[in-house]
Amino acid sequence: MLELQNICKTFNAGTINEKRALNGVSLTLKEGDFVTVIGGNGAGKSTLLNAVAGVWPVDRGSILIDGVDVTRLPEHKRAKYIGRVFQDPMTGTAATMQIEENLALARRRGQRRTLRPGITRAEREEYRELLKILDLGLEDRLTSKVGLLSGGQRQALTLLMASLVKPKLLLLDEHTAALDPKTAAKVLSATEQIVQRDRLTTLMITHNMRDAIAHGNRLIMMYEGRIALDISGEEKKRLTVEDLLAKFGQATGSDEADDKLLLS
Amino acid sequence: MDFLLSFLNSMPGALGQGLIWGIMAIGVYITYRILDVADLTVDGSLATGGAMCALGISLGWNPWVALAAAILAGMLAGLVTGLLHTLCGIPAILAGILTQLALYSINLRIMAIGSGLTTKATLSVSVDKYPLMLSSRYIRDLSASNPFILLVPLVLIVIALLYWFFGTELGSSLRATGANQNMARAQGINTSWTKVLGLVVSNGLVAFSGALLSQYQGSATVDMGRGAIVIGLAAVIIGEVLLGKVFRNFALKLLSAVIGAIIYYIVITLVLRLGLETTDLKLLTALVVAVFLTIPHWKGKFAKTGKKGDAAHA
Structure with a gap:
């Protein structure tokens, strides 16, 4: 591969x-x-x-x-x-954009970006379901700005974004190094699950x-x-x-x- | 009482200027706030828009055609800055300064076209001679030629179009570029292209504003854009400081830049009535922007030390 x-x-x-x-x-x-x-x-x-x-x-x-x-x-x-997840939780997501907007950007990875809507209603439902699996309570905060999330939440979201369109290759660059041990373990187990x-x-x-x-x-x-x-x-x-x-x-x-x- | 009357009397003028510069402020908002680039091209492209529009009208074109030509010229200026920045690797601020400087020469040439001269610093388009879209002469008229009848819908259309555009896939990729370039590239966004696109759209709007301004005041001048970036920034910042907490929706944020421009011109009118010279305005504008940019910075600083103090007491 x-x-x-x-x-x-x-x-x-x-x-x-x-x-x-x-x-x-x-x-x-x-x-x-x-x-x-x-x-x-x-x-x-x-x-x-x-x-x-x-x-x-x-x-x-x-x-x-x-x-x-x-x-x-x-x-x-x-x-x-x-698909990529970085060491710094700030790197993988756009802080000033909403959770659903970040996911919608990731959904279009590898596609030409046109004048179609940046996000559709059907996508929102899909994202809500996917966020439920992370079990971080993000499914009720689709329109929250990502900047409001904790480092662990941002890394989990980045992980979801990296795998939203199935990548041929997933690159994880010490993606738990900046997190506290408990959060790091959570993100790592989410990683294992998705992989x-x-x-x-x-x-x-x-x-x-x-x-x-x-x-x-x-x-x-x-x-x-x-x-x-x-x-x-x-x-x-x-x-x-x-x-x-x-x-x-x-x-x-x-x-x-x-x-x-x-x-x- | 006299002072108040004369101030009120000049309000329509301030409002008209504010609406026209509001379109320019929206252009600045796109680069400064969305793309996170301070684009200094605008000082040149505003005058290019004015020059191009005045030229078209003086050559007998339909004013709407002249306006379209002006917008295209502004977009071209943005394209040059964008390519200097992305293709040639020149820092954005410097790329803007280079285009702005080059446009000074170009604008002088544009205004001389068809006049037999080689360069021209002013090009008049009198409302008596040409079928202008708007003129400051009718700013207090209760008739169909009142500029507000054109300006208010134009501003609203611009906001509506941009609201739609920044909601599309392409517009979202532009916002992502400004928010986090690394993330944007990792999601497959060509950040060079989105930056160029943002600069093109922004300078198109700035030239649009310049084109309206040249008709409004009845002439285009080579230095009509001098300090435009600072006025645009002032409008954006005033709008944010006053309305940032209330206006959360993107369309309202664009509107707040327009309102910022209107407030700016009301304040300018006021200080002119108080006896300041028009030549003092650049100093005043610079001060306003400096102060409004300083406030959030200092607020952050003092808020932090405040928290530290609390922690020490606890």
């Missing part, structure tokens, strides 16, 4: 701030794969997701989604294939090793702009945090990274 070949990205090339963020990343996701991504700060996790989403062009390599080469497509055109229900091919970055182990059928760990570990199947199911740290040490020949990972 997703195929990355030798992706390279260097920021501020040729300056003193030069940073090789992605250093030849190749990765293939099968349809329905739920891959968790871990790694320390600056390992290239978010850069990888942004490369796939098309926030900026990559320096080298190619990106295919469901067989379509999207390497040269701008962000808004790739959006046709991709299972729609059998979505998913890439989820997390800072939390336990979450990375508990969710998904495959786990990759990034280090210095490369994939240092790639664990799936039975091995992934039996994985513990200790295993993961040991494997990471072997793969990178580094032990100071342990602290970095655990602390972050």
